[in-house]
Amino acid sequence: MLCHVGYVFDGYPVVTPTLYWREGDAIYWHGSSASRALRASQDLEVCLTVTHLDGLVLARSAFHHSANYRSAMIFGTAHIVTGDAEKLARLEAMMDRLCPDRWGALRPVSAKELKATHILWMPLDEASVKIRSGAPVDDEADMADDVWAGVVPFALGFGQPEPDDVTRAAGRVAPAVTGRLTRRS
Amino acid sequence: MLCHVGYVFDGYPVVTPTLYWREGDAIYWHGSSASRALRASQDLEVCLTVTHLDGLVLARSAFHHSANYRSAMIFGTAHIVTGDAEKLARLEAMMDRLCPDRWGALRPVSAKELKATHILWMPLDEASVKIRSGAPVDDEADMADDVWAGVVPFALGFGQPEPDDVTRAAGRVAPAVTGRLTRRS
Structure with missing residues (x-):
């Protein structure tokens, strides 16, 4: 759910981390800093990169050490999501991605909050995907060397939900986000 | 150990994932694609961003949902590390960062391998660091709502080392990378 969005501002590159989600052939992300840049220029070219680091590849020589990963670089022109109904629909989709079945339990989003919400999107037209595995x-010539060679895998997991003070005092049951998020990520 | 390096190529932003390591007041990274861009221009301005996603922040309203994270955006001019002795010293530092005590067990790096190794660096002079926690x-007005609110933490862990076929057949003992890497990351 984490991506890094790169764009050019005053001729210099800027790379900001943010949350993204996909709907069909479009990718959306939270972009207050990028939307500032977008308002300054008309078309904002971006490169949005998502990377999963899967493991360290320990080889028999320093040169062949590597990492297992999956990455997607998506290139295109960013657009701002406008219109209250449209922004609301995108926010709901984002929430469904981050924490399924939660949206309906929350109070409605206010007009002021919608106004302060900056969502950007671009079509999934041009992308470069790279994968290293195994x-x-x-x-x-190095295969007989007395060196342990293989992969040390990484795993991203979710820990125990930590309720805030009011939630803890009220004894509310934590949402079953952990398993669901793990399956989806 | 994962960073995202952004630079401008032909006027367009490019964001590539790669491994980085720090030595004193300089940051180094593996940069074959960026070094191609660097050879094309004389000065390559980059923004190198490192992000740790620490948790999902589940609030009582959609608007206040957020993520806990720590990120550093480092701005500067990238330079190529040149000279065999210099490149060798940087490779050793990188290996010590990824997998302590391993360098000495590996055969020496060949001249051909050194030539094919692309290391970039920049000074840690200008950076923007952001943290959200808690x-x-x-x-x-929302505090009495019947909603579970709190943080679902993320944790990045290392799995069981997976030896390759030759290593498994030889019955070699896996390096104790897991604990050490965890402590360092």
Whole structure:
């Protein structure tokens, strides 16, 4: 759910982390800083990159050390989501992505809040996807070396939900987000 | 150890994921794609961003939902590390960061491998650091709502090392990277 959005501001590159979600052939993200840049220029070219680091690849030589990962670089022109109904629909989709079944339990979003919400999007037209997986690839001459070679995998997990003070005092039951989020991520 | 490096290429932003490491007041990263761009221009302005996503912040209203995170955006001019001795010293530092005590067990890096290694660096002179932590911040009027509010923390962990076929057949003992990497990350 984390992406890094790059754009050019005054000729310099800027890379900001933010949450993204996908709906069909479009990608959306929270973009208050990028939307400032977008208001300054008419068309904001962006590169939105999502990376999952899956493991460290420990090879028999320093040179062949690597990382297992999956990354997508998405290129395009960013647009601001406008219109209250449209923004509301996108916010609901975002919430469904982050925490399913929660939207309906929350009070309605106010007009003032909608106004302060900055959502950007671009079509998924141009992307570069890279994947590295599996064992290290070593030189044949190094295969007999007395070195442990293989992969140390990474795993991103969710910890125990931490209620805030009021929620704890009220004894509310934590939402079952952990399992659901894990399955979706 | 993962960063996202943004630079401008032909007027367009490019954001590539890569591994980084720090030595004193300089930051280094593996940069074959960026070094291509660097050879095309003389000075390559970059924004290198490192982000740790620490948790989902579930508030009582959609608007106040957020994420706990720590991020650093580092701005500057990228330089290529040149000279065999210099590149070798940086590679060793990188290895010590990724997997302590491993460098000495590996065969020496060849001249050909050094030539094919692209390391970039920039000084840690200009950076923007952002942190969000702790419980959700809700509107006073929402505090009595029957909603679970709090934080669902993320944790990045290392799984069981997976030896490659030759290593498994030889019965080599996995390096104790897991605990050490966790402590360092």
